[in-house]
Amino acid sequence: MLLLRLQIHGSDDRSEPLAQTLLSGALAQRNDAAIRYRMRNISAVVQELGAPILNGFSPAESVGRLVRPKIKAMLLENTDFAHIVKPGAAGETDxxxxxxxxxxxxxxxxxxxxxxxxxxxxxxxxxxxxxxxxxxxxxxxxxxxxxxxxxxxxxxxxxxxxxxxxxxxxxxxxxxxxxxxxxxxxxxxxxxxxxxxxxxxxxxxxxxxxxxxxxxxxxxxxx
Known part of the structure; x- marks a missing residue:
């Protein structure tokens, strides 16, 4: 969500260094191909839910039958994602x-x-x-x-x-x-x-x- 929000606010040129930082942390034990394919899985579900996808991670052609509902639940439970899909839905009045x-x-x-x-x-x-x-x-x-x-x-x-x-x-x-x-x-x-x-x-x-x-x-x- 952090990278997508940077992208939405016109800072896509700054997102790649930050992406490398985030991917080198908790996910450092996974190889680059595995990380990027999982990100493409997420992009596919994000696109299905009507939100913009993160540049550089095109939606995967197929997402595992068991993986898709897990990703969808993760996204729908995330308040930042709700702001992206429906700006103002959280009731920002000021x-x-x-x-x-x-x-x-x-x-x-x-x-x-x-x-x-x-x-x-x-x-x-x-x-x-x-x-x-x-x-x-x-x-x-x-x-x-x-x-x-x-x-x-x-x-x-x-x-x-x-x-x-x-x-x-x-x-x-x-x-x-x-x-x-x-x-x-x-x-x-x-x-x-x-x-x-x-x-x-x-x-x-x-x-x-x-x-x-x-x-x-x-x-x-x-x-």
């Missing part, structure tokens, strides 16, 4: 309010992660990696959120300014998606097992919060 809430949630995630990286920078061992670049990016994202929030408070927000700052937030999703992929790979090394599991968990939570905020802001300025 797009601006939704956007402000999503931005506050995102701000909290960013603040939390920035504090975690700052703590590791001050308390980690001498050979601990430097997180100053990531922290700078997080602070810049907070500035972007502030600009968007101020615009949304206006009766006539500058939509182009909002869109440009929103695009920067999507860039942050790609950056930390790559960061997450690299750290997940490094943790296979026993010497780095305890390096930053908390930070990785917080980055994992940050990514959907970023997409939620981008989606909510996009809906708000479209009204």
């Amino acid at each position: 797009a601006m309010s939704d956007a402000r809430t999503a931005l506050r949630v995102l701000r909290d995630h960013i603040d939390d992660l920035e504090r975690e990286l700052a703590w590791r920078g001050h308390n980690g061992p001498p050979d601990q990696e430097d997180h100053s670049a990531e922290r700078d990016q997080l602070r810049n994202a907070l500035d972007d959120i502030g600009v968007i929030e101020r615009e949304l408070e206006k009766s006539s927000p500058d939509k182009e300014l909002v869109r440009s700052r929103t695009a920067k937030l999507l860039g942050l999703a790609v950056t930390f998606g790559k960061w997450l992929s690299e750290r997940t790979t490094k943790f296979v090394d026993a010497a780095l097992v305890a390096a930053a599991p908390v930070a990785v968990a917080k980055v994992t939570g940050l990514l959907p919060a970023l997409v939620n905020a981008v989606e909510a802001v996009s809906k708000a300025v479209a009204h």
Whole structure:
């Protein structure tokens, strides 16, 4: 759902790096062909339900008799999928309010992660990696959120300014998606097992919060 929502909001060029990050996580033990065929199975059922499919994963010609109902149930139980199939079905009556809430949630995630990286920078061992670049990016994202929030408070927000700052937030999703992929790979090394599991968990939570905020802001300025 995360990748499909990025695609719907015109960020398909940014979805491939994030896709590779997600596929290298929990599904890392499966080969690429198996993962992609299962994604095509999902595309076939998504198309059947009347929703857009994820670019790069054309619907499979046949889906297993036992697999199809499982995929369908998984999709229909997903609230994000319901939003995609029937926008507004969940009863969003105030797009601006939704956007402000999503931005506050995102701000909290960013603040939390920035504090975690700052703590590791001050308390980690001498050979601990430097997180100053990531922290700078997080602070810049907070500035972007502030600009968007101020615009949304206006009766006539500058939509182009909002869109440009929103695009920067999507860039942050790609950056930390790559960061997450690299750290997940490094943790296979026993010497780095305890390096930053908390930070990785917080980055994992940050990514959907970023997409939620981008989606909510996009809906708000479209009204």
